[in-house]
Amino acid sequence: xxxxxxxxxxxxxxxxxxxxxxxxxxxxxxxxxxxxxxxxxxxxxxxxxxxxxxxxxxxxxxxxxxxxxxxxxxxxxxxxxxxxxxxxxxxxxxxxxxxxxxxxxxxxxxxxxxxxxxxxxxxxxxxxxxxxxxxxxxxxxxxxxxxxxxxxxxxxxxxxxxxxxxxxxxxxxxxxxxxxxxxxxxxxxxxxxxxxxxxxxxxxxxxxxxxxxxxxxxxxxxxxxxxxxxxxxxxxxxxxxxxxxxxxxxxxxxxxxxxxxxxxxxxxxxxxxxxxxxxxxxxxxxxxxxxxxxxxxxxxxxxxxxxxxxxxxxxxxxxxxxxxxxxxxxxxxxxxxxxxxxxxxxxxxxxxxxxxxxxxxxxxxxxxxxxxxxxxxxxxxxxxxxxxxxxxxxxxxxxxxxxxxxxxxxxxxxxxxxxxxxxxxxxxxxxxxxxxxxxxxxxxxxxxxxxxxxxxxxx
Amino acid sequence: xxxxxxxxxxxxxxxxxxxxxxxxxxxxxxxxxxxxxxxxxxxxxxxxxxxxxxxxxxxxxxxxxxxxxxxxxxxxxxxxxxxxxxxxx
Numbered sequence: 001x002x003x004x005x006x007x008x009x010x011x012x013x014x015x016x017x018x019x020x021x022x023x024x025x026x027x028x029x030x031x032x033x034x035x036x037x038x039x040x041x042x043x044x045x046x047x048x049x050x051x052x053x054x055x056x057x058x059x060x061x062x063x064x065x066x067x068x069x070x071x072x073x074x075x076x077x078x079x080x081x082x083x084x085x086x087x088x089x090x091x092x093x094x095x096x097x098x099x100x101x102x103x104x105x106x107x108x109x110x111x112x113x114x115x116x117x118x119x120x121x122x123x124x125x126x127x128x129x130x131x132x133x134x135x136x137x138x139x140x141x142x143x144x145x146x147x148x149x150x151x152x153x154x155x156x157x158x159x160x161x162x163x164x165x166x167x168x169x170x171x172x173x174x175x176x177x178x179x180x181x182x183x184x185x186x187x188x189x190x191x192x193x194x195x196x197x198x199x200x201x202x203x204x205x206x207x208x209x210x211x212x213x214x215x216x217x218x219x220x221x222x223x224x225x226x227x228x229x230x231x232x233x234x235x236x237x238x239x240x241x242x243x244x245x246x247x248x249x250x251x252x253x254x255x256x257x258x259x260x261x262x263x264x265x266x267x268x269x270x271x272x273x274x275x276x277x278x279x280x281x282x283x284x285x286x287x288x289x290x291x292x293x294x295x296x297x298x299x300x301x302x303x304x305x306x307x308x309x310x311x312x313x314x315x316x317x318x319x320x321x322x323x324x325x326x327x328x329x330x331x332x333x334x335x336x337x338x339x340x341x342x343x344x345x346x347x348x349x350x351x352x353x354x355x356x357x358x359x360x361x362x363x364x365x366x367x368x369x370x371x372x373x374x375x376x377x378x379x380x381x382x383x384x385x386x387x388x389x390x391x392x393x394x395x396x397x398x399x400x401x402x403x404x405x406x407x408x409x410x411x412x413x414x415x416x417x418x419x420x421x422x423x424x425x426x427x428x429x430x431x432x433x434x435x436x437x438x439x440x441x442x443x444x445x446x447x448x449x450x451x452x453x454x455x456x457x458x459x
Numbered sequence: 460x461x462x463x464x465x466x467x468x469x470x471x472x473x474x475x476x477x478x479x480x481x482x483x484x485x486x487x488x489x490x491x492x493x494x495x496x497x498x499x500x501x502x503x504x505x506x507x508x509x510x511x512x513x514x515x516x517x518x519x520x521x522x523x524x525x526x527x528x529x530x531x532x533x534x535x536x537x538x539x540x541x542x543x544x545x546x547x548x
Binding site: 119121123124129131132134279281283284 | 464515518
């Protein structure tokens, strides 16, 4: 190691300052290593600047607006309820500011991490180029995240569309929006815009919204979108062509079966997924990758032994909590002989729509594909006390177990699903049986009672 | 101005004419008409440069891979010639 210290500029260079890189930087700096971090954009990466934090802040504002509109039925008088969308954006900015990303550079520098602004590109296995400078390191962690996937839709390149990055910074609410993509990002923005009063159309090529989750989650969300928000849900739909009209509006042509229909909207939001940001000269470093991710083993090591990868660029899930977890593992394994391995069996997945959708472990679809025998039980949330007192009746808890009752997966649609799911994540992590949760007393009246009820139905 | 790190380790200024000439020559090698070869070479060079515009230093391998990727779309046979000519030299 002593020789390496003289040979290279740094012990570790981290490409990317998001969740996939940040934790490892803390770990390595804590071990006294000489660390540099290369970041072309805002410190903190996707989640605090353009992803989870701003969207959750906007969803919260939308929820407050809805509560204010509905206050009358609870005896609360609010004379006029109106939206100033530029101030909604200011609230979002405050939430982003409070994450501390604006002071991120100083925080890392206080740890002794050298922050380098720019886009890193491997020139060889131990050297990266950033602008006009080059830096060498004994080891690397690639945490470059993702880039937006823009689908090959005719006319889209000639049309002014927005992605989630622009959508979070709108200061004026569009009258109408066509969302291309019914995954988590598309659904959350559909919910935000529709709650504030935009007319929303959402198109998904798969048969149901939230295609990575079980069909019933997507179908429930579609019915809530249609009934509560008057969203035009277009599943099994391919956007064929878009045109920008003279007044700036956009005409979207979409294909459902053999039928081609069209709709005119003020704004198009492209939310058709993300792709791993692998355009960083990985070939020059001997790192194997696919267009979807960098190939890593369970220790987060790539095909080049001194290069690790973590976060969205490594997959298999693109979540901040996943990236932090992987980054911690990579940070340890980069400098220790005894390696720790990642375990993905209980990674919670949440979509913060109304009602919230959360799931963990295997889906029914995955078990069917793997020809694994399973039992399932579900309970609607309207049977529990909390649904009555909060006047929220839409949702369910579904539990999937092995034939011996060990919990393999679960999905929840309920107002606090993102909180409720962790009980089931814990159960999956430690191979608990449904009957153990069923035998545990849950407080009345809580949403989590629905978890106990669903587990009690497994026989 | 982009710089290319060559396989031997030295650096050269990026010269789009070299890239154009290699694409053009590969097209001619598979009997693509001159006019079409010029068109393909123009397009491939432009697309490669678009992809690499945010980078200051690249390896010749980076240019080659990106060029082959775009070239394949326009003329797979000529792209094959380009790929193997590069490999041999």
